[in-house]
Amino acid sequence: MTMRILISGASVAGPVLAYWLTRHGFSVTVVERAPTLRKTGGHAVDLFRPAVDITEKMGVLPRVMERATGTSRMTIYREGSRRPVRVDLSKIFSGASERHVEIMRDDLSEIYYDAARDDVEYVFGDSITAISPDGEVRFENAAPRRFDLVVGADGLHSNVRHLVFGDESRLSAFIGAYLGVLTLPNTSGLDGEVLIHVGVGRTAGMYGARHLGEARALFLFRSERELDYHHRDVPRQKELLRGAFEGAHADVDRWLDELDRTPAFYFDSITQLHMDTWSRGRVTLVGDAGYCPGPAVGGSTSLAVVGAYVLARELARAGGDHERAFPAYERAMAEHVRGSRAVALSAANTLIPTSRLGVWGLAQGARLLSALPAGPSRALMRLTTKSARLYNSMTVDDYPPASGGRVGLAGDLGSR
Ligand SMILES: Cc1cc2nc3c(=O)[nH]c(=O)nc-3n(C[C@H](O)[C@H](O)[C@H](O)COP(=O)(O)OP(=O)(O)OC[C@H]3O[C@@H](n4cnc5c(N)ncnc54)[C@H](O)[C@@H]3O)c2cc1C
Numbered sequence: 111m112t113m114r115i116l117i118s119g120a121s122v123a124g125p126v127l128a129y130w131l132t133r134h135g136f137s138v139t140v141v142e143r144a145p146t147l148r149k150t151g152g153h154a155v156d157l158f159r160p161a162v163d164i165t166e167k168m169g170v171l172p173r174v175m176e177r178a179t180g181t182s183r184m185t186i187y188r189e190g191s192r193r194p195v196r197v198d199l200s201k202i203f204s205g206a207s208e209r210h211v212e213i214m215r216d217d218l219s220e221i222y223y224d225a226a227r228d229d230v231e232y233v234f235g236d237s238i239t240a241i242s243p244d245g246e247v248r249f250e251n252a253a254p255r256r257f258d259l260v261v262g263a264d265g266l267h268s269n270v271r272h273l274v275f276g277d278e279s280r281l282s283a284f285i286g287a288y289l290g291v292l293t294l295p296n297t298s299g300l301d302g303e304v305l306i307h308v309g310v311g312r313t314a315g316m317y318g319a320r321h322l323g324e325a326r327a328l329f330l331f332r333s334e335r336e337l338d339y340h341h342r343d344v345p346r347q348k349e350l351l352r353g354a355f356e357g358a359h360a361d362v363d364r365w366l367d368e369l370d371r372t373p374a375f376y377f378d379s380i381t382q383l384h385m386d387t388w389s390r391g392r393v394t395l396v397g398d399a400g401y402c403p404g405p406a407v408g409g410s411t412s413l414a415v416v417g418a419y420v421l422a423r424e425l426a427r428a429g430g431d432h433e434r435a436f437p438a439y440e441r442a443m444a445e446h447v448r449g450s451r452a453v454a455l456s457a458a459n460t461l462i463p464t465s466r467l468g469v470w471g472l473a474q475g476a477r478l479l480s481a482l483p484a485g486p487s488r489a490l491m492r493l494t495t496k497s498a499r500l501y502n503s504m505t506v507d508d509y510p511p512a513s514g515g516r517v518g519l520a521g522d523l524g525s526r
Contacts, residue, residue: 112137113430116247116257118238119264120147122155122215123397123414125222125230127263129168130422132229136430139231139257141249143264146234147223150374152215153291153326153406154179154317158207158501161415167506170221177217179319180302186473189309189358195473198480199304207501214319215411241273243391259432260393261421263414266383268399274390282381287332287458289406290351291376294368296325307359308469313462314355314362327365329355330406330462336379347377380404380458382451389436396421401447407461408454409501416504417443423507449500 113136117124120142128138157165157174165171184197203210223232233252240248241260248254262270272278298305300318307314311332318325331354339346348369355362369375381404388400395401397414404410421439428435463469 113258114139114256115259115261115425116141116238116255117261117263118142118270119262119268119397119399120144120223120232120234121219121263121265121397122222122411123399123418124261124263125219125226126164126168126415126418127261127396127422128230129222129226130419131425132226134422134426136425138226138229139233139255141233141236141238141252143237143269144234147220148216149220150216150293152219153328153376154181154212154319155215155218155411156203156409157209157211157213157218157415158409158412159209160501160504160506161412162209162211163506164415164419168222168225170225173221173224174211174213174218177213177221177321179212179214179317179322181212181304181317181319183303184306184476185303186306186308186476187359187361188469188473189307195477196480197476201480202476214322218411237269238273241270241393245392258392258430259425262393262395262399263397263418264399266378266381266398266402266405268395270393271395271399274393275385281385282383284336285380285382285404285455285458286334287330287380287462288337288350288354289376289378289380290329290347291374292327292365292368292372293324293374294327294365294372296323298325300325305361307362308463308472309358310463310466310469312354312358314358314365316361316365327368328406330380330458331355332462332464341378344375344377348375351377378405380407380454382408382454384451388440389432392432394421394432394436394439401443401450403447403450404454404458407457408450410450410454412501413446413450416446416506419506446500446504449503453500 115131115136115138117128117140120140124140128140131138165174182200184199186195186197236249236251238247239250245257246254247257247260262268264270296318304315304317313330316325316327329351337350339350352366355366383402388395396417398410402410420442424435424438460472463472
């Protein structure tokens with residue numbers, strides 16, 4: 111009998127995992143809470159070298175390159191200084207990773223979805239409500255079904271993780287900062303450029319992508335203690351954001367004015383997940399659901415792509431035996447996950463400086479790196495940044511040869 115795997119979440123990790131599992135003969139169903147694939151763009155995300163390599167192996171790199179945001183220039187204004195610093199971002203990214211593409215998350219998700227949509231059963235507008243140890247899964251809408259394995263690819267606030275590992279607050283660590291994003295008209299005509307205002311404890315930026323009608327404004331700010339708000343209380347979140355950026359700059363005020371009109375708003379604390387294991391019985395987690403190092407600061411999209419690829423690889427190697435595959439997957443990812451957490455903490459310190467010296471250092475450091483010729487700037491990045499060392503050290507092993515048929519249950523392995 112063919113092994114049936116249920117994945118919760120159709121964003122980045124879910125569709126990449128579905129693609130690779132079907133290539134190895136597993137039968138895959140993906141359940142996604144949203145009624146359709148999200149098309150609003152979301153925010154820009156980064157694919158660094160190992161994730162670009164995996165995307166290339168999936169045959170979809172040309173589509174990803176077509177939809178890339180093309181962001182290559184950054185203008186930084188320090189609070190209190192009128193002289194902007196102009197930075198060649200492409201040099202900074204090429205220093206951090208030998209290959210890099212920036213793309214809107216929803217574009218990426220659609221491309222990965224298309225890569226295996228004919229071989230995968232996608233169920234939109236539903237959510238898992240219970241998973242029993244023998245694999246019976248209950249849903250909000252659909253009738254119960256039995257699966258051999260269940261994978262949570264449902265993001266930082268994962269439903270599967272909640273069902274299997276319990277309360278999120280025991281597993282997450284607040285890193286002392288908050289993140290807000292809003293969609294707004296691209297009145298400045300930003301094309302391939304990001305505009306940043308940075309001050310002590312707060313950074314706001316706006317970027318526009320070539321093919322997107324609207325721009326995004328991103329806000330990062332520090333807070334020593336966790337702020338008091340409910341995750342559904344959007345007016346309170348907007349009030350907190352306004353308060354954190356009061357008096358920053360007239361540009362930032364204009365972006366914040368859009369809070370009353372924006373069609374899309376996101377606000378969350380920047381938290382890292384710290385789990386000793388991501389697997390229990392027949393269930394495991396992939397991407398942000400299992401090991402988010404912090405949204406917007408830790409390269410978590412690349413980690414999600416690598417994690418999905420590695421999990422599928424280990425399941426294929428073990429012929430579907432999750433008792434061998436899940437520990438092998440966790441071992442293979444452990445170092446990358448630890449590294450990403452360290453990158454996230456150091457990126458948060460750089461991007462949201464704690465002192466005036468830090469503000470100056472961010473602007474001047476970026477200027478120096480972008481002023482150097484490509485070779486020396488790459489070398490300096492590798493010497494000085496954790497992210498460069500991390501992404502360039504991750505390797506993507508080749509896959510075992512395709513099984514050529516359906517993968518059976520663990521008990522069938524002897525015959526394959
Ligand atoms: C504001 C912001 C800015 C970011 N900026 C960057 C960046 O600059 N660079 C970068 O690399 N990364 C960035 N990230 C992180 C990046 O978006 C994630 O790391 C990446 O999307 C992880 O993919 P994922 O598939 O693991 O999870 P997600 O993309 O979070 O997807 C989870 C999916 O699960 C679905 N889902 C949720 N609950 C359920 C349920 N109950 N049942 C079924 N489905 C469910 C969701 O609808 C979603 O489709 C940012 C994140 C945020 C929030």
